[in-house]
Amino acid sequence: MSVNKCDQPIGVFDSGVGGLTVLRALQDLLPHENFLYLGDTARVPYGTKSAESVIKYALQAGGALVREGIKMLVVACNTASAVSIDSLAAAYGPLPVVGVVKPGAEAACLASKSGKIAVIATESTVKGGAYQRTICSMHPDAKIIAQACPLFVGLAEEGWTEGEIVEAIAARYLKPLFAQFGEEGPDTLVLGCTHFPVLRGAIAKVAGDKITLVDSAETTAKTVKCILAESNLNNDSNVSGEISFMATDSAERFAAVGSAFLGRPINPKNVRCIDL
Template sequence: MSSDSSASTASLPIGVFDSGVGGLTVLRALKNALPGEDFLYLGDTARLPYGTKSGATVARYALQTTKVLVDQGVKLLVIACNTASAVALPGLAQAYPHIPVVGVIEPGARACAAQAPHGRIAVIATRGTVRGAAYQTAILRLRPEATIATRPAQVFVALAEEGWTEGPEVEAVAARYLTPLMAEFPGGKPDCLVLGCTHFPVLAQAIRKTLPEGVCLVDSAETTAESVAAELTERGLRKPGARAGGSVRFFATDDPQRFAKVGEIFLGEPLAPEDVTLVDL
């Protein structure tokens, strides 16, 4: 590849997709880690949730959504969805061999494997992610001796989308999920708790309050952003002269008004419906 071609590719945006708005926590982390980069975000809100669909269906949806981003021109793809990361990443890498693809599961697995001195790791996620055992598989590949306990925390998704992110009610739900999960480890204390759903980072403060002291919290949004930054650097794809003020374009497959309203919670900044482009898949 010529130097002119490399520079042209590096100037392209980063494509990010999710089944809905939860992946905006990943976009938020990406913007913080790479403030000068440009992004395209697509939420497949017409067909959420992915967690209840078969693996073959999710893989098909992922190919359809990423085609929209690739057709716009992107230099890297981020799968900001745990379910799609678990089942669709190999197919996307095969479909677009010239574009690096980063999911949310491997970065989270690497982070907790590195931060768990005794190999005791707890994971909370949606039912689909827990059922698919994607985190267990990824962690055991790195730490075969690890002790892993998982628990679906579906109510967290609803709380996050309602904007109920803190307070005694949220802490009570967190305790209901986490107390029995902590009890599965010696001394009632794992080394790490992995937030295995992109909705969960907005509840991190309430979750921390219910954890035993010394348990590290692994946010897969932050770890994914770190992986993307490293991948861009390794491949020489950092945007030339990027410092701050990168742009974001939003796409949704249904109801831009609701996408904007709920999306503000996860993005952490105002989002107007007119800034969201409706696409038909």
């Protein structure tokens, strides 16, 4: 019996639960699509790992999803998108492979009027310079300064998303970053890690009303929708799609922490633990 490729799920992977913010945007925009999400929770975070390690982990995660039978691979991790997107495309093409860096950079360029764009991300994403290069390729006159904010990941994972402590840490990162742009500061701030949107309230409070916050989730979802249409891969079902979850460690923790990122409860019984 032949398999209808349009009915196959879209594979989404991240180093942990942060990519569930991308999955949430995908499901909102594409409610009839099926999704298979893999969180590499045993090796989170990717942001402190070497590029070689991240590429190896990404290929393993991508391979696990491909073996499950997916029609598209979404890399819902800024670090993995920054360093491994070409390796994934080479390994698993002609399967469409979509990362979050390019859509996020496009959104930043559209949002910025002054061309002064600040980027906050993990250490690996900042050092790799993917956002800087991608934004410059679209907006050559832009001034881009990136800052690693490693503590944000831990705060998000622990559910510390608001309050004085979170705002104090945000201020410690953001105020020196903004000062580098001069008196007027940047007009756009890219949340270059999928963990950061859950801290959006605290970050926005420190950044102020004059700075537009950009995260790549919504723009990535729009990119996926366009590719599905161009590739004739749309699921034309009239029923709501299904989401399946896989994790490389502790289904219970994945469900408990991930629920805040996805915006709805996750039953740990619906999370399958796998080895990569």
